[in-house]
Amino acid sequence: MSVCYALPPVRGKLTHDAxxxxxxxxxxxxxxxxxxxxxxxxxxxxxxxxxxxSVPVMTLGLGSNLIVRDGGVxxxxxxxxxxxxxxxxxxxxxxxxxxxxSGILVSSTARDNGIAGMEFLRSIPGTVGGFVRMNGGAYxxxxxxxxxxxxxxxxxxxxxxxxxxxxxxxxxxSELPEGAIVVGARFRGKPGEPEAIQAEMDxxxxxxxxxxxxxxxxxxxxxxxxxxxxxxxxxxxxxCRGLQIGGAQVSEKHTNFLINTGDATSADIEELGExxxxxxxxxxxxxxxxxIQRVGVKK
Numbered sequence: 593m594s595v596c597y598a599l600p601p602v603r604g605k606l607t608h609d610a611x612x613x614x615x616x617x618x619x620x621x622x623x624x625x626x627x628x629x630x631x632x633x634x635x636x637x638x639x640x641x642x643x644x645x646s647v648p649v650m651t652l653g654l655g656s657n658l659i660v661r662d663g664g665v666x667x668x669x670x671x672x673x674x675x676x677x678x679x680x681x682x683x684x685x686x687x688x689x690x691x692x693x694s695g696i697l698v699s700s701t702a703r704d705n706g707i708a709g710m711e712f713l714r715s716i717p718g719t720v721g722g723f724v725r726m727n728g729g730a731y732x733x734x735x736x737x738x739x740x741x742x743x744x745x746x747x748x749x750x751x752x753x754x755x756x757x758x759x760x761x762x763x764x765x766s767e768l769p770e771g772a773i774v775v776g777a778r779f780r781g782k783p784g785e786p787e788a789i790q791a792e793m794d795x796x797x798x799x800x801x802x803x804x805x806x807x808x809x810x811x812x813x814x815x816x817x818x819x820x821x822x823x824x825x826x827x828x829x830x831x832c833r834g835l836q837i838g839g840a841q842v843s844e845k846h847t848n849f850l851i852n853t854g855d856a857t858s859a860d861i862e863e864l865g866e867x868x869x870x871x872x873x874x875x876x877x878x879x880x881x882x883x884i885q886r887v888g889v890k891k
Contacts, residue, residue, distance in 0.1 A: 599668075600642035604631040612660045612669065615652060617717070619809045621660030621858040622888060624669035632675050633743070633751060633775045640773075641749025643668070649747065650887055651773050654694065656717035657726070657812045662858045663889030670773060672721060681705050685781050686740065691721030691774045695728075698779065699793060708784025709738055711792040715800050717812055721774040727761045731796050736761035740778040747771030764816055764883060805843045809852035814865055815880040823880055824848035827868055830875040837864040850884075862886060 599606060610627035613619050630636040640649065648667030652658070676692030679701040687707065689698055695713035698720065702710040712733030716723060723735045724742050739756045746752060746769060760767040768774070800806065815823040827833070827847040835842045839856030842864065843849040850861055869880050 597644045597647055599626065600639050602628065602630065602639050603635045605629040610669070612652070612655070612665065615671070616655030616658050616660055616811075617809060618655075618659060618811050618852050618856070618858065618861060620662070620852055620856055620861065622662050622664030622891070624665045626668045628668050628670050629673050630670065630675070633745060636670065636672075636773065636775065637745045637749045637751050639749075640745060640747060645747070649771065649773075651721060653692070653719040653722040654717060657722065657884050659811060659858050659862055659884055659886045661862070661886065661888035662891040665888040672719070672773075672775065676721075676775060677719075682778060685783060687779050687781075689720045689777050689779060691719060691724070691776055693720045694718070695720075695723065702779075702781055703786050703789040703793065706784055706786055706789075707781040708789050708792075709733070709781030710779060711789060711796060714793050715796045720777050724759075724774045724777050725766055725768055726764050727759075727766055729764075731799070734761075735779075738779045738781060740780050742774050742778070743776040744768065744772040744774050751775075803846055805845045805849050805851055808843065808849075809856075810843070810849050811861075811884045813848050813883050814850050815848055815869075816883045818878050818880065821878065822848075826872045826876050826878055826880065830868070830871040832868045832871055835864065835868065835871075837867065840864040842868060857891075858888075859891065 607627040610624045613621050652669050652671045672692035676690040678690045679693050680688045682688050685707050695716045699710050699714040712731045715730045716728045727735050741753050741755045743753050817823050824847045832842045833847050834844050838860030839853050840860040841851050841853050843851050872880050
């Protein structure tokens with residue numbers, strides 16, 4: 593990928609032609625033209641303010657629900673690191689969470705402070721930024737149920753706070769402004785006993801371990817559940833359990849998961865997903881929609 597623009601100075605870290613495969617769960621895909629790891633929210637805001645508006649920018653969290661295509665990602669990929677991974681208690685039922693904090697850290701901090709209602713976050717592979725953007729949910733809970741407001745840096749560099757009402761949440765979707773990067777959020781739960789909270793987290797962890805291929809190179813849930821149905825069931829009924837293209841396979845354990853069996857390219861994984869969609873449409877008439885985000889350039 594060619595560079596034809598100047599990048600603003602930063603206090604964080606800028607890396608040219610940075611491999612993204614090690615940073616995503618599928619362990620496949622190309623490089624970022626530039627990878628930016630900002631020192632803090634102001635570093636990010638100043639960078640975006642000064643960056644040529646025509647340069648594409650995307651955010652990378654834990655890379656759990658993501659296919660990075662083999663041709664790589666043009667422009668700038670922003671990765672929020674340790675500076676954005678802090679979680680602090682605001683009051684008896686509210687946590688202030690950096691966008692880089694994991695669901696495990698948020699739920700564990702909630703437990704330690706006797707805050708219930710955030711246990712489901714433990715089961716979602718990802719970070720607060722992704723949860724807020726996609727209305728992350730599992731085991732009966734959704735981010736819309738606990739979010740108070742969030743801090744975002746807009747593409748023009750403005751840092752603003754948006755209340756939950758402005759996100760207009762629906763299933764796995766929000767109306768965050770185009771190009772906005774979540775840098776922090778406040779989550780509100782309810783009073784609870786740490787022992788009971790831990791018991792619920794243990795129940796969720798055990799259920800997830802039993803039903804999902806957690807020890808494989810995967811991307812989490814591949815397709816959104818259609819209205820009134822379950823994606824995994826439609827995939828199974830279409831005869832796709834174990835279906836393989838190249839090094840990519842539909843999980844035998846949970847058919848709404850695709851896995852990299854070892855040497856899959858991102859093209860293999862995406863092609864397999866599209867083949868599953870074709871077979872489900874032919875069998876049941878249902879159009880499955882990707883839940884996994886696909887970014888970058890096909891090779």
